[in-house]
Structure formats: C-alpha cells, structure tokens
Amino acid sequence: MKTKIFLLILLLAFAVQPNIHGLDSESPQAKKDQKALRHEVVVTLKLVQVFVTDKKGNPITDLTKDDFILYDNGVLQTITDFEKHILTQPEKKIEKQAEEKLEETELATSRKVPLKMNRKFFLLLDLERNDGLGIINSKKAALHFMDTQIQPTDEVGVFSNSLIGGLTVHEYLTTDHEKAKEAIKRIKGFPGGTEETNGLTRAEIEVMKQQIHRFIDEIREFAKSLRYTPGYKNIILFSAGIKRNLLYGDDPSLRLNLEDTTKELATSNSPVYTVNSKGTRAYLKDRWQRGGDSLKMISDLSCGKYFSNVGYYEKNSREIQNATSNYYVLGYYYTDEKWDGKYHEINVKVKRKGCVVHSQGGYFNPKLFTKFTKFEKKHHLINLAIANTPQFQTRLDLPLITLPCSEEKESNFVLLSEARLDEIEDIGGEKTEVVALVFDQEDNIVVSSRYEVDFSEFSQEQICPYAILSLSPGLYKCRIILRNLETGKGAVASSSVNIPEPQDSGRRLFSPLLLSPKKNVYYINASKAQKKEAGKEPLSLINIYPFLSREYSPLVGNLDKETSKLLAVLRSSNINIQKSDVELSVFLREPSSEKKTPLTYSILKGKKEGEKIDILLIELELPELQAGEYSIEIVAEEISTQSKSQVTRTFQVK
Structure with a gap:
C-alpha cells in the first residue's frame, strides 16, 4: 500500500x-x-x-x-x-x-x-443545486477527468452534497482510482432543481436561503479540516450555483458567508475549479436566475478557475490538468x-x-x-474508518467477524472484534469511544452506534467490542472503531457482509460463533447506548449466543495451532417445517486444499428462541493443525425432505 x-x-x-x-x-x-x-x-x-x-x-x-x-x-x-x-x-x-x-x-x-x-483532488457533485441532466453531465465530466488526466500517484476523493444527506463522503483520498470511479458512478440522490425563484413566497425563499447557508457552512468546516493536509488540495465542484438574485439581493448574508468560506478555502490551500453543470442551458434564464456569478466568485477567491459549460469536459479537463501539474x-x-x-x-x-x-x-x-471542532472530529472519524491510509495517524488494524443471526428485521446481525489491552495501550484511556459503522454500496452510513468507556477500569487482558444491529438484505461494509477522545488515536476493525433475503420455508444455518479456550475477556456493547436512548432494553451478546462462558471466548483473530477443541454456537431458523428431523455434518477444510476432513462433534446444549430459532452448542474435536487458513463447514440435512443448508466459517491458524 x-x-x-x-x-x-x-x-x-x-x-x-x-x-x-x-x-x-x-x-x-x-x-x-x-x-x-x-x-x-x-x-x-x-x-x-x-x-x-x-x-x-x-x-x-x-x-x-x-x-x-x-x-x-x-x-x-x-x-x-x-x-x-x-x-x-x-x-x-x-x-x-x-x-x-x-x-x-x-x-x-x-x-x-x-x-x-502527490497531487490531491476532491471531486464534489452538488446534487442540491442541480437538475437531472446536470447530474448526468457532471458525472460524465468527472469520469472523463478520471480516465484522461489522473496520474497513478494522484490521490482522489469523491464527495456529494444533497438536500437530505448534506455533504457526504463517498471515497476519501485514495490512489485506488477504480474505487474512486465506482464511487462517482454510485452517487445517487434527488436533484434539488434549478427552477426560478419568481413566484415563491417570502417564507419559501427564506427556507431556500437557510438550505444554502447550511451548504456553505459545511464547506467552510470541510475547508478548515483541510488545513492540516500539506500541499494543494484541488477541489472540482460541479454545480449550477447559487442564483444571482439570492446572492446579490437585499440580504447580503449569503454573499458574505460565501466570501468568508471561499477565503477559508484559499487559506487552507484548496483552490476550487468550478464547473457550471447547466452549461448553455443557463442562458435560457434571466441573468438574475443564473448561478454562474457565485461559481465564478468561488473560483476567483480560492485561486481556482471557473468553467462555464460542463459540456466542454475535454477542454475543461486539460485546463485543470495544466493548472495543477508541473x-x-x-x-x-x-x-x-x-x-x-x-x-x-x-x-x-x-x-x-x-x-x-x-x-x-x-x-x-x-x-x-481536544480542540477539534465537531465537524473536524467527524471528518477525522470517517477518514479513520474508510481511508486506505488515514490522514491524521497510523491506524491500528483489528480483526472483525460479521454474523447474520436471524431472519427478523430487528437485531438480525452481530459485529464482533477483539483486541489485547497491551496492543491498544495508546488508544484505550479514561475517555475512549467504541463506534460501529455500517456503509451501504454507495458508501452511505446506514447504521451507526456509539458507546463511551473508561479503559482504566478494566482488569482483563482482552476486550471484545461488539454491536447488535438491524440491517435490510444487501451488501455492506462494516467497521468497529476504537478512538481515544483525548488524543484522537484510533484502531479500526473492517469487514463486509451480505445479509440474505428471508426464505419462505425450510431451515437456514447462520454463521456459527466459534469459541476457543481463552479467559479474562471483557465485552463492550457499542449499541448499548442507542437502545437505551430509544427506550428499549439493550440486547447483549449472551442474548444472541447464550452459551458464552468464562472458560471460552469468541474466536475473532488467530487460533493457536496447539488448540485441540473448539466450541461452536450455531443458530438456525426453522420456517414452516412441522416435524423437523435434522442430521448435522461438520467438516474441516485445510489450507490451500480442497480436502475436507469430517470432524467428530458432540451437541452439548440446545435452546429454542421463540418458534423459529434453534440454538445449539457444539463441541468440535480438531486434528493436528498447521499454520494457514482453515474453514469449518457445517451441513444440516432435513431427513424428511432431504433439503440441505450449509454454512462456512473461515479462520487463521498461527
């Protein structure tokens, strides 16, 4: 990297x-x-x-x-x-x-x-001040710039602004340009429109002004956060701009706010290259209904350049290249x-x-x-979570497992990480936050939870941060973050998950929680505070996996090759099966091989959760292990219907 x-x-x-x-x-x-x-x-x-x-x-x-x-x-x-x-x-x-x-x-x-x-570029698509055609043309121009002008060493970030989501990070500074292009393609949102203000009531115009103020304020906070990134941070803004009659009307607050924000961009060495997404269509409107003047102000005061027509994307791209290279x-x-x-x-x-x-x-x-603003701390957290190499520090990476556990809509998914206290000594303090974040395929945060803990109170050798969340079917990127609230130092556990669609009938096995012989572990529920705020009694890990003990702890990271025995907490759903008779088979798949070895197992305990969920505690006898990647494969076959359900859990042996 x-x-x-x-x-x-x-x-x-x-x-x-x-x-x-x-x-x-x-x-x-x-x-x-x-x-x-x-x-x-x-x-x-x-x-x-x-x-x-x-x-x-x-x-x-x-x-x-x-x-x-x-x-x-x-x-x-x-x-x-x-x-x-x-x-x-x-x-x-x-x-x-x-x-x-x-x-x-x-x-x-x-x-x-x-x-x-290296050169740094932030591509910012303003959906709020845009129409449908403008968004299409803006994405086309941004992708053309990526394809023809971006060099292998350039770092690219992709942002958007929308009425509902505000300023959104889709991809932070990265040299993985394919990821950046995919982020551009995935940007979705309702266009805010570029209609005339003629005919609007005073109250409607005031609402519009407040929305514009919010956007300007977010850009100013973003500019402040860029102060500490060395060199030039080139911003390419695709927008139809702020209408002239709002900018130069009786109320000067919008213009003054925009001027101050643009000067902040200049101070943070962030020239803005503004591209008018309306292009020649802007001239169909009266001058006072156009947004070009605001875009020109932004580019002039930030030492960038204004491009009046997004349709001239080839010429625009070359000029931006010439201005930022050599x-x-x-x-x-x-x-x-x-x-x-x-x-x-x-x-x-x-x-x-x-x-x-x-x-x-x-x-x-x-x-x-501790002197960071609220926006800077949020920017720091997102950067820590998704950047390849975070701007503010060297990130400590932790393991993370993702465990879909139910077909219900609520509390159907568990995130689980682990860390030794001596490993995170510089991160754990009297004020440390544990944050769980889940991003959808468009890199929008769909679920988040946070809990603050005092690490100085722990006597255990190891912690297991976790979160019990509710997700709809789909693909997601998942993070658990530990961050010291006094120093900003952080550690991140990363993984991804595919939440399946519910099935109409039959048995479904969920990925098992493996337990290895390990003592002295402290569990931290990152979703605890959110449940309390919602007036609900928070679920804990033992509610989902009821056979946890002090002698065994979740296998999240590496398994010692001397281990001869594992426990598995296996959850399964039973949908519309009247008389269920199941035969289990358990296999071990060895590293770099298709060979599967049947494992001897014993069912130690069983429990039902409502009418649909069965939970088993299974003891697995392991053969002699070598270093490498292994998989536990569990197959459940319904005797009456001969239908099968299979689940695999992969782990590393060292």
Whole structure:
C-alpha cells in the first residue's frame, strides 16, 4: 500500500507528550528525565508545493534547489529536501509520472516521512443545486477527468452534497482510482432543481436561503479540516450555483458567508475549479436566475478557475490538468513547532529573472484533538474508518467477524472484534469511544452506534467490542472503531457482509460463533447506548449466543495451532417445517486444499428462541493443525425432505 505524504502531525505529538500520571511517586532520576523530556526540541519536516511559470504562463521545469528562497513567517529557511514533478503528456493518461528527485539532505535520524507530495483532488457533485441532466453531465465530466488526466500517484476523493444527506463522503483520498470511479458512478440522490425563484413566497425563499447557508457552512468546516493536509488540495465542484438574485439581493448574508468560506478555502490551500453543470442551458434564464456569478466568485477567491459549460469536459479537463501539474516540492525542517493551530505565512521566491511563482500562502500549526471542532472530529472519524491510509495517524488494524443471526428485521446481525489491552495501550484511556459503522454500496452510513468507556477500569487482558444491529438484505461494509477522545488515536476493525433475503420455508444455518479456550475477556456493547436512548432494553451478546462462558471466548483473530477443541454456537431458523428431523455434518477444510476432513462433534446444549430459532452448542474435536487458513463447514440435512443448508466459517491458524 502506498504511503501518503501526510506529516502525521497527531502522531508526532503523541510521541513527545510526557506521562503526567503518578508524578508524586517518581524517583529523583525519573523526575530529572521527565524534565529533560519537557525541554526536548521537536523538529518537523515541512513540505511546500510550488508552481513556477514564465510571464506567458508556460511552466518552467529546469530549476534546482539553489534557485529557490523560502521564508516561514519572515524567517529565511534552509531548503533541505527537493523534488520536481513534471507531467509530459497532460492530454493523455500515462502509466508513470516523470519525477526527478534532484537532491536530498541526509538526516541523522529517520523520521519515516515520505519525500513525495502527490497531487490531491476532491471531486464534489452538488446534487442540491442541480437538475437531472446536470447530474448526468457532471458525472460524465468527472469520469472523463478520471480516465484522461489522473496520474497513478494522484490521490482522489469523491464527495456529494444533497438536500437530505448534506455533504457526504463517498471515497476519501485514495490512489485506488477504480474505487474512486465506482464511487462517482454510485452517487445517487434527488436533484434539488434549478427552477426560478419568481413566484415563491417570502417564507419559501427564506427556507431556500437557510438550505444554502447550511451548504456553505459545511464547506467552510470541510475547508478548515483541510488545513492540516500539506500541499494543494484541488477541489472540482460541479454545480449550477447559487442564483444571482439570492446572492446579490437585499440580504447580503449569503454573499458574505460565501466570501468568508471561499477565503477559508484559499487559506487552507484548496483552490476550487468550478464547473457550471447547466452549461448553455443557463442562458435560457434571466441573468438574475443564473448561478454562474457565485461559481465564478468561488473560483476567483480560492485561486481556482471557473468553467462555464460542463459540456466542454475535454477542454475543461486539460485546463485543470495544466493548472495543477508541473510543480516543485520544497522541504525544510522547522524546530519547536507549537500546537496552537496558528497560521504561518509562506513566501517563496526564485532567483532567476522572469519567473512567476505560485505557492501555497502558508499553513496552520497542528492543534490538539481536544480542540477539534465537531465537524473536524467527524471528518477525522470517517477518514479513520474508510481511508486506505488515514490522514491524521497510523491506524491500528483489528480483526472483525460479521454474523447474520436471524431472519427478523430487528437485531438480525452481530459485529464482533477483539483486541489485547497491551496492543491498544495508546488508544484505550479514561475517555475512549467504541463506534460501529455500517456503509451501504454507495458508501452511505446506514447504521451507526456509539458507546463511551473508561479503559482504566478494566482488569482483563482482552476486550471484545461488539454491536447488535438491524440491517435490510444487501451488501455492506462494516467497521468497529476504537478512538481515544483525548488524543484522537484510533484502531479500526473492517469487514463486509451480505445479509440474505428471508426464505419462505425450510431451515437456514447462520454463521456459527466459534469459541476457543481463552479467559479474562471483557465485552463492550457499542449499541448499548442507542437502545437505551430509544427506550428499549439493550440486547447483549449472551442474548444472541447464550452459551458464552468464562472458560471460552469468541474466536475473532488467530487460533493457536496447539488448540485441540473448539466450541461452536450455531443458530438456525426453522420456517414452516412441522416435524423437523435434522442430521448435522461438520467438516474441516485445510489450507490451500480442497480436502475436507469430517470432524467428530458432540451437541452439548440446545435452546429454542421463540418458534423459529434453534440454538445449539457444539463441541468440535480438531486434528493436528498447521499454520494457514482453515474453514469449518457445517451441513444440516432435513431427513424428511432431504433439503440441505450449509454454512462456512473461515479462520487463521498461527
């Protein structure tokens, strides 16, 4: 997986913060060491993206590190790292971006910071200020840009805005461009329309204004969250814009709000390339009913460019390519960085005469996670959950199993993860949240639950976070996230699930919960708080799988190869079978082989849940295991009808 250029500013802070607990019990030497730590100087690599052209706008591509002069808040800096990114064929998709690393100063200590700053694009489709044809043309233009201009190293994010969903993340910054294109294709939603405001009542116009204010506010919060991502973040906005009579009417609040937000985008080094999705159809309306002026304002104030017709997508794509390619990256080390969120002004000059320099205006110091706004924390959580490599930190990945458990509409699905407390020592704290998120195929969050816990109270060696959720039939991506609410450090468990359609009759086996010999486990129900808020008694894992014990715990991660015995809690539904007589068979499928070995088993306990669900506790005798992937296969055959139901559960042996 390719590493991003992000400076991991949060991670740097965690590495240098002293432990403040138990200071009174420290030895004099420990206090001395602690004092020394407080005076340690933090050195941070800063990267600045610079475009240089001649006076005619043609890129100058033969400069070296010694041609540049860089100031940070008026202080001359020593440029230690230098890269040149040259795109030779902007009109065609090429396999490799020509890059020349001219010079790199060797450092005494490796800081694991990548010395490459890739281009970053956010494609934003505004469904709210659009009609059906405009949405179709916008998606066509976005896909054309992806197919013809995006380079292998470019990072692409896909967002949309709708009246109901607001600003929605479909794909965060990723170099998996096929995923980004699929995200564009999947974007759905009702067009907000671009009809005239003539004939609307004052109250209806006020509602429209409030909706526009909400969109502008969300964009401003998004811009603030981009402050801490190095380099330029190019936003391509497809929209019909805000009607001129609303923007320049008697009430100036919309215009002022839009101006402030656009300036925030410029400050966060996020130029917006606005594309009018109405195109020539806009000229069928009176000038005061068009949205082009608002789009031009956004592009002008953010240092982007306005494109008046989405239909000219080939020309538009080439111009965006030319404006964002052929750049230099200057790196310098800044000492004793402050965690105050303040702005640093950057000034870059070139010694060669006749050069025109375009560089980011500055950057913001990092700030503590506790100082994040509500939107920034939400942005941080989504980024942690779905990004290939999260922007703010190195993510700890945890195992996750998905267990459909019923054909009923309510509480028909279980998410279950596990983690050793020593493994998540930096994440678990006095204030830690456990969040369960489920995304549909369009990457919309369809189910979420959250529970806050105090990890300092745990005496167990291992935790099992879980959630009991209700899902309709379909394909889903699932996450359980642990996040420290004081530092922002997080761990993520990821998997996917297919919830089947209910069947009319017969027996259906659900994926078994396997139990291995393991003690001292603490269970955390992430869906507990939501059930209480809804006035319902929350279900716990033992309600779904009633044979849990202190001697055995769920097998979520790896199984020790010395294990000779497993337990399986098997749930099955019985639909319209009057006299059920079932014969079970259990097999072990070995790694890298089609060989199936019958397993000896014993049914230890049985229980009915209502009229339709049977629950069995089965003991499985295992043969000698080798490292690798295994599968437990369980087959249930109805003796009277000879109908079969089969389920498989895969696990790793180490």
